[in-house]
Amino acid sequence: MKFIKRFFNEPSQSFFLFGPRGTGKSTLVRACYQDALWIDLLNPEILRSYSARPERLFDLVRGNPDKKIIVIDEVQKVPSLLSVAHSLIEEDKSLQFILTGSSSRKIKQAGADLLAGRALQRHLHPFMAAELGESFSLEKALNVGMLPVLLGATDSRDALQAYVGLYLKEEIQAEGLVRNLESFSRFLEIVSFSHATVLNITNIARECEVKRKTVENYIEILEELLLAYKVPVFSKRAQRDMSVHPKFYLFDAGVFRALRPKGPLDRAEEIEGAALEGLVVQHLQAWNDYGTEKHDIAFWRTRSAVEVDVVVYGPLGFWALEVKNTTKIHSADTKPLEAFLVDYPMAKGILLYRGKERLLQKGILCLPCDEFLSALRPNEPLWE
Numbered sequence: 001m002k003f004i005k006r007f008f009n010e011p012s013q014s015f016f017l018f019g020p021r022g023t024g025k026s027t028l029v030r031a032c033y034q035d036a037l038w039i040d041l042l043n044p045e046i047l048r049s050y051s052a053r054p055e056r057l058f059d060l061v062r063g064n065p066d067k068k069i070i071v072i073d074e075v076q077k078v079p080s081l082l083s084v085a086h087s088l089i090e091e092d093k094s095l096q097f098i099l100t101g102s103s104s105r106k107i108k109q110a111g112a113d114l115l116a117g118r119a120l121q122r123h124l125h126p127f128m129a130a131e132l133g134e135s136f137s138l139e140k141a142l143n144v145g146m147l148p149v150l151l152g153a154t155d156s157r158d159a160l161q162a163y164v165g166l167y168l169k170e171e172i173q174a175e176g177l178v179r180n181l182e183s184f185s186r187f188l189e190i191v192s193f194s195h196a197t198v199l200n201i202t203n204i205a206r207e208c209e210v211k212r213k214t215v216e217n218y219i220e221i222l223e224e225l226l227l228a229y230k231v232p233v234f235s236k237r238a239q240r241d242m243s244v245h246p247k248f249y250l251f252d253a254g255v256f257r258a259l260r261p262k263g264p265l266d267r268a269e270e271i272e273g274a275a276l277e278g279l280v281v282q283h284l285q286a287w288n289d290y291g292t293e294k295h296d297i298a299f300w301r302t303r304s305a306v307e308v309d310v311v312v313y314g315p316l317g318f319w320a321l322e323v324k325n326t327t328k329i330h331s332a333d334t335k336p337l338e339a340f341l342v343d344y345p346m347a348k349g350i351l352l353y354r355g356k357e358r359l360l361q362k363g364i365l366c367l368p369c370d371e372f373l374s375a376l377r378p379n380e381p382l383w384e
Helices: 025-032 044-052 056-062 082-089 104-107 129-135 137-143 155-174 181-194 201-208 212-224 253-259 268-288 331-343 371-377
Strands: 015-018 037-040 069-073 096-101 120-123 229-230 247-250 296-299 307-314 316-321 348-353 358-361 364-368
Touching: 015 025, 015 056, 025 069, 025 129, 037 044, 044 212, 056 082, 056 155, 056 307, 069 082, 082 096, 104 137, 104 212, 120 316, 129 201, 129 371, 137 155, 137 253, 137 268, 137 371, 155 181, 155 253, 181 201, 181 247, 201 212, 212 229, 247 253, 247 358, 253 268, 268 307, 268 316, 307 331, 307 348, 316 331, 331 364, 348 371, 364 371
Parallel strands: 015 096, 015 120, 037 069, 069 096, 316 348, 348 364
Antiparallel strands: 229 247, 296 307, 307 316, 358 364
């Protein structure tokens, strides 16, 4: 399979590259730093060697003085290596360490610092539509997601289920993050109903038949494994009483589809709608992380339940976005954006839908969702 150029820009100094398994961290780093010293902690033999004696890193680096770039893949598996890396950087300022990981949780729990601020933190996301170019398919993205590890799979659905199972086994069970894997598996199923909705921890705890504190811990685990994130309420200069609870998203539309139970009582359009909104938000998260200028990504919801799906606010502009899983636009679809623009007339309203035409209705630009995603690039406005 050919290497697909990512929007990620490699820093010139040491950096952490965090991202869920399967987002292509190792592939990216190998392509960009072909002559680097490489320590692959996914290799059991290498993992045992460095777990037993982290100081071995001193020997490796000093024994290869011509190598100035050192990659440690999945560094969270041996957090004590960070102290050695820190010492080596102090010893030789020309060294650059590239430290990949699928979680910072174990590093923090071990009390290891992130190289005392000497290393930047970067994140790698699933593919963006513009990275795939003409091979991007909105339909496929909604069903199997945008993970690079699944791109060339013969049976993407089976591969997606295996990916979810792998995470349960390797990231949750092997790391001992939860005591009761069965309870956590049940939680994953229940929390998938909260994807792209306002998070209600009390309801989730009731459904899971566990304590609220347990659910809070489970959600924290998902966030620290980079499998989920919360989006806050936009409240800058709010003119109305606003909701206070964040929205919850799993990091990839395909992972959501794999976890979300389906049955006779589940409406297909409800699942499709959540997947579409999640796909848009995951693109915006990547757009923001890869860009030089950082933006607030939020949503707007009044206490009277008037809601705009996404608000993006920052140096490049101010946008309110509504995502509709429909091929036709009805007058009611633009009402939330109209309400938002009354309070924030300087913002630009965009409605994304599954149709094929660009339309302008009541000052709101209505765009085909696939066209919007394909045009989205870091360091450029969402739409001009």
